[in-house]
Ligand SMILES: NC(=O)N[C@@H](CC(=O)O)C(=O)O
């Protein structure tokens with residue numbers, strides 16, 4: 001007698017456009033893309049004993065699962081704002097299959113123990129791969145380097161280090177971090193903010209801040225740190241990643257550094273691609289974020305920098321905050337806005353619908369490059385037979401009015417509330433298992 005085989009579910013996606021190209025069929029089975037094109041339907045028939053789900057992919061675009069290089073999941077410590085479970089459900093709903101979890105939790109992710117805990121909780125939740133980012137300095141205190149090597153050697157295999165929320169301001173510490181991380185091909189991701197130039201800052205320093213009377217955060221406070229850091233990276237030969245770059249001057253500095261051969265990458269957020277400091281006139285703290293929303297000229301320069309490859313990645317900087325931390329006057333409110341469930345739509349509107357980007361470019365900045373920078377081997381892969389079935393199926397023709405109450409994030413601080421945005425995630429697959437099925441979050445049994 002032969003033992004009964006457990007049926008597995010295979011998915012035949014018909015008429016889908018990989019990276020926006022010619023429609024074809026994809027068979028997803030055993031965690032991988034089992035067949036592509038004319039073979040897929042035949043291969044599906046040959047799989048006796050499997051459950052087969054046929055997904056009508058007409059009009060849908062297939063992309064590699066999105067990878068966020070900059071997410072705040074708030075666990076441990078601020079589970080009232082987000083948890084690893086709610087944050088990764090939010091990620092899956094937005095088409096993400098991996099998120100890098102920032103270290104500014106409580107306790108701070110500055111030891112092997114904390115990063116392993118975050119990594120395990122992500123694995124158990126099962127909605128997206130959670131890649132912990134390790135703090136550069138103990139407690140984000142900016143005074144002593146954390147145990148970068150121990151975090152790199154841990155089960156979480158940390159490769160990205162950041163004090164995000166705080167700038168690694170001491171140039172000696174920044175230099176050492178750039179040196180030490182070379183040993184394990186790590187990268188130092190910098191929140192570029194000169195602290196003395198931004199004491200008490202509430203919004204971008206410019207005509208709007210002067211008119212409405214909020215303390216300004218000058219562009220130079222960001223640009224001075226980026227300029228210093230690219231020179232330090234050049235000097236020691238380390239890898240630098242510039243987080244949430246937001247000014248025209250920052251784009252110019254990164255462009256200059258790349259031309260010079262310096263090993264630097266940069267990210268821009270969806271909100272810095274779409275929104276401006278004019279929104280602060282409402283005094284609605286949903287628009288309060290670090291770095292602040294800048295001017296229309298800065299937005300244009302960030303778009304141009306993304307279009308010409310100066311900026312490598314779009315990262316959400318999803319920064320959920322509990323109601324009481326946002327539902328107050330501007331100066332008392334926390335900095336940050338959510339972004340996982342709207343990022344792809346904003347990138348479609350700003351970059352694709354405007355003609356600046358193809359869908360292959362979208363895959364590059366939201367999946368391939370963030371996976372490469374983060375050192376993730378099985379994300380951001382080509383949509384070819386034998387590759388992991390870690391993909392998103394997206395309907396670019398759908399429209400929706402953003403309603404934060406419907407978001408899967410535990411927090412509601414989306415700056416796009418009430419705005420109509422294009423596109424909708426229909427399916428997200430993580431190694432062949434749907435985390436989103438036909439537009440709805442799918443129940444997932446953790447690994
Ligand atoms: N972006 C923000 O405004 N806030 C982030 C910190 C950060 O990314 O600097 C947060 O943790 O809330």
Ligand SMILES: [Zn+2]
Pocket residue numbers: 164165166191243244290291
């Ligand atoms: Zn930051």
Ligand SMILES: [Zn+2]
Pocket residue numbers: 070072102164165317319
């Ligand atoms: Zn951040």
